[in-house]
Amino acid sequence: xxxxxxxxxxxxxxxxxxxxxxxxxxxxxxxxxxxxxxxxxxxxxxxxxxxxxxxxxxxxxxxxxxxxxxxxxxxxxxxxxxxxxxxxxxxxxxxxxxxxxxxxxxxxxxxxxxxxxxxxxxxxxxxxxxxxxxxxxxxxxxxxxxxxxxxxxxxxxxxxxxxxxxxxxxxxxxxxxxxxxxxxxxxxxxxxxxxxxxxxxxxxxxxxxxxxxxxxxxxxxxxxxxxxxxxxxxxxxxxxxxxxxxxxxxxxxxxxxxxxxxxxxxxxx
Amino acid sequence: xxxxxxxxxxxxxxxxxxxxxxxxxxxxxxxxxxxxxxxxxxxxxxxxxxxxxxxxxxxxxxxxxxxxxxxxxxxxxxxxxxxxxxxxxxxxxxxxxxxxxxxxxxxxxxxxxxxxxxxxxxxxxxxxxxxxxxxxxxxxxxxxxxxxxxxxxxxxxxxxxxxxxxxxxxxxxxxxxxxxxxxxxxxxxxxxxxxxxxxxxxxxxxxxxxxxxxxxxxxxxxxxxxxxxxxxxxxxxxxxxxx
Numbered sequence: 001x002x003x004x005x006x007x008x009x010x011x012x013x014x015x016x017x018x019x020x021x022x023x024x025x026x027x028x029x030x031x032x033x034x035x036x037x038x039x040x041x042x043x044x045x046x047x048x049x050x051x052x053x054x055x056x057x058x059x060x061x062x063x064x065x066x067x068x069x070x071x072x073x074x075x076x077x078x079x080x081x082x083x084x085x086x087x088x089x090x091x092x093x094x095x096x097x098x099x100x101x102x103x104x105x106x107x108x109x110x111x112x113x114x115x116x117x118x119x120x121x122x123x124x125x126x127x128x129x130x131x132x133x134x135x136x137x138x139x140x141x142x143x144x145x146x147x148x149x150x151x152x153x154x155x156x157x158x159x160x161x162x163x164x165x166x167x168x169x170x171x172x173x174x175x176x177x178x179x180x181x182x183x184x185x186x187x188x189x190x191x192x193x194x195x196x197x198x199x200x201x202x203x204x205x206x207x208x209x210x211x212x213x214x215x216x217x218x219x220x221x222x223x224x225x226x227x228x229x230x231x232x233x234x235x236x237x238x239x240x241x242x243x244x245x246x247x248x249x250x251x252x253x254x255x256x257x258x259x260x261x262x263x264x265x266x267x268x269x
Numbered sequence: 270x271x272x273x274x275x276x277x278x279x280x281x282x283x284x285x286x287x288x289x290x291x292x293x294x295x296x297x298x299x300x301x302x303x304x305x306x307x308x309x310x311x312x313x314x315x316x317x318x319x320x321x322x323x324x325x326x327x328x329x330x331x332x333x334x335x336x337x338x339x340x341x342x343x344x345x346x347x348x349x350x351x352x353x354x355x356x357x358x359x360x361x362x363x364x365x366x367x368x369x370x371x372x373x374x375x376x377x378x379x380x381x382x383x384x385x386x387x388x389x390x391x392x393x394x395x396x397x398x399x400x401x402x403x404x405x406x407x408x409x410x411x412x413x414x415x416x417x418x419x420x421x422x423x424x425x426x427x428x429x430x431x432x433x434x435x436x437x438x439x440x441x442x443x444x445x446x447x448x449x450x451x452x453x454x455x456x457x458x459x460x461x462x463x464x465x466x467x468x469x470x471x472x473x474x475x476x477x478x479x480x481x482x483x484x485x486x487x488x489x490x491x492x493x494x495x496x497x498x499x500x501x502x503x504x505x506x507x508x509x510x511x512x
Contacts, residue, residue, distance in 0.1 A: 003424065007327055013319040014328075014336060020316075021343045021395065024354040027364060031357065040362030110453020112470050113489050116477060201347045203456060208477075217349055224353050224460055237350040248345040249338070 081146025115208030149191035405439025
């Protein structure tokens with residue numbers, strides 16, 4: 001259809017944009033092996049020395065906190081998000097549209113607004129900032145990711161499946177185990193992985209809900225801001241790019257449709 | 270605010286908004302924020318449209334999947350780290366200046382300026398624009414373009430009269446992300462901007478740091494109001510179906 005010149009131009013443009021997206025990510029791989037602790041280009045010589053330095057107790061405890069927060073927030077999100085999705089998809093009730101709108105609205109809220117709001121709420125309720133307040137903060141956006149994924153799956157599966165199961169004499173548990181679970185499981189895994197990836201990466205909400213502890217992103221944020229420990233930041237950056245790629249590729253395999261794209265809306269924070 | 274105990278006094282009034290309105294500095298910060306957000310959106314739309322077109326109408330199955338994943342993956346790698354990498358690249362001793370010097374051009378020296386902030390935002394939010402534009406272009410039936418051609422329209426006329434109006438909801442859906450995310454951000458201006466790169470978010474962040482929560486809340490209401498208006502217009506133009 002399109003003229004040959006148009007096709008070539010569009011292909012070249014796309015290739016340039018993909019390069020634009022990927023060259024910076026490739027550069028950090030080199031920087032992680034930079035021997036000098038001054039981050040200037042070109043890199044003079046390479047070393048793996050900083051990988052040892054980066055595995056220190058400060059980084060390890062931040063990593064451990066990030067993992068705990070991510071896992072717990074994802075767990076909460078899986079339960080609440082899928083229950084909300086079931087409610088909205090299966091039943092008609094007063095205010096249903098409002099509920100579904102309110103669940104998606106926080107996507108449009110800047111993280112700093114969510115952060116301040118939670119911070120003021122915790123202060124007003126005299127709740128000390130702790131690991132749990134971070135978890136609650138993260139759960140607010142993790143829920144949306146799970147909800148969107150599960151809702152999309154439920155909308156595409158027919159409710160007559162459940163009715164058929166009941167007609168054939170299955171009790172509630174059997175219907176759940178043999179009908180609902182197989183339909184939902186991949187959407188739940190995908191939603192869960194994305195929620196974890198978001199939580200693991202979150203800075204803004206974490207900043208306002210964390211007490212004295214550091215999650216991994218908060219630790220790096222502090223380092224970058226003060227210009228300290230930049231070789232360590234390079235190594236962590238390298239590792240985190242590798243680590244986030246894996247769950248995303250997995251999730252992408254599990255939901256070949258729009259699941260990941262929808263989830264990205266919340267990635268923004 | 271009680272100046273002595275620095276505890277927030279709960280009195281209902283519009284003083285915080287009045288302060289915003291009367292101080293010229295806050296005007297220029299708000300304008301800068303909205304202006305850069307608009308410039309980022311425009312740059313992303315221009316970069317993304319041909320890519321979406323390529324994915325929807327030119328690429329075969331495998332190259333489409335490749336581009337799709339290549340666009341999606343950077344979106345999920347850490348935001349903070351992507352900003353940090355650009356800081357290294359744009360630094361005076363960074364990759365950009367080095368490459369420019371190699372090809373005999375003068376150094377750009379745009380590190381820690383508004384240009385850097387604009388470039389980094391454009392980079393970071395670009396996938397958010399590509400994906401909905403691709404979605405919208407994919408839904409344009411081939412027959413529309415053939416009909417346009419049969420009726421004697423040239424390539425440019427077809428683009429302007431058929432393709433662009435049909436893809437517009439996708440562009441607007443993408444712009445919701447690029448615009449609102451830039452509007453509410455403070456990390457990039459803080460880490461990669463200069464002294465005159467303050468965003469609304471930075472003022473809010475600093476006010477919280479100095480215990481002036483009520484003023485912070487008032488200023489934070491500005492991007493919320495801008496976004497509310499923007500979302501209403503976007504809904505009118507049918508962008509929500511393209512999300």
